[in-house]
Amino acid sequence: MTSRTNLILAARLELYSVRVRYSKIAVLQYHHETDKLRPWNWPSTLESRVQPCALRDYRMSHQMLGPCCLCPMAETTQPDFVEAPIYMALVGPCAGEYVASCARDRCGYFVVLDRLYDRTIPIQVYPRREFGERIPPRVTHVSEEVWFQQAICQSRPLKRSFAMLDVGVPEIMNPPAPTRSRSTTTRRPTDSELLRRLDLQVWPGITDTEFQKLFVECECGLVTTRRSFEEHECIIDISDDE
Structure with missing residues (x-):
């Protein structure tokens, strides 16, 4: 890319990241085919929308992915869709709130989900995954990986009998539909x-x-x-x- 093209791209990234961060009418995401921002439909049941703290579990049981960050626009080598992880921020001014952001903090995509939950925004009832359907790998933020590594270093190693059983390895197959709904509360x-x-x-x-x-x-x-x-x-x- 020429220097002029790089400047134009940087300006667009800054503009889009500001629009995403300050939007109060929808969770905005990047749409590669139109090269524009489009709403991400917030998951909902027939009774009410899914709470921010339950979005990860909903992703496992339903055919839903998180919003697309700005990486496909920022880097041509990236896929057309790059999912933004949904997680609770641990530090900074949004600590304790659920957010969606660029997994590597590269493109500037960042939205505070907790502050859009009660607003009038686009919603969608996503279909439930079939039993045995393979679930896309969970996307994590770089801060979660650092915390996980620190937790591993501070924890004691598993006993040999438990280590051989792969205790703690996440299940990759979709579990059957629960018989009772779990209560989810936001801190x-x-x-x-x-x-x-x-x-x-x-x-x-x-x-x-x-x-x-x-x-x-x-x-x-x-x-x-x-x-x-x-x-x-x-x-x-x-x-x-x-």
């Missing part, structure tokens, strides 16, 4: 995380419910966090008049 953000969200440069803000959980207004008109309200000295005398 509630801490007060510190809510306060940090108020001053973020990317996706700042909290919901009204989170605001009421975090702050309280005194009769004197001052607003404090609920944690510091115990130390607040009200300037209004609310004692009974004698």
Whole structure:
């Protein structure tokens, strides 16, 4: 590529990554055939959409893949579709939230799934995988691989009898349909995380419910966090008049 072509490509990548990150109407993904961004349909059941924390399990049991990152546009040697892993961010301003991003953090694709879950976005009921159908290998983010390697180094080796049985090797065949649905809950953000969200440069803000959980207004008109309200000295005398 010429230097001019590289500059144009870099500008498009920056533009697309910003659109993906700030989109509030859909989870956007790269579409190779049109060379444009298109919505990724959020998985749903007949009753409700799948929670972010359950998307990985849904991918195993249904014919669904995560969104495509921007790598096919960034590198011509890449396949037409490069799946972005879905995982919980462990560090940074989005720590504790489920995101989808470039597996190697190369193309700039990044979207916070937790913040789109409650919005009006395109959804789809994907067909269930057939029993015995081969499941595409799970895509992981580079941060997960680092954490996994650290966990292996810190753990004790398996006993020989268990090692010979390949304990811990993931099953590659699709399991039968479960008889009972498992409850999935999303971890509630801490007060510190809510306060940090108020001053973020990317996706700042909290919901009204989170605001009421975090702050309280005194009769004197001052607003404090609920944690510091115990130390607040009200300037209004609310004692009974004698």
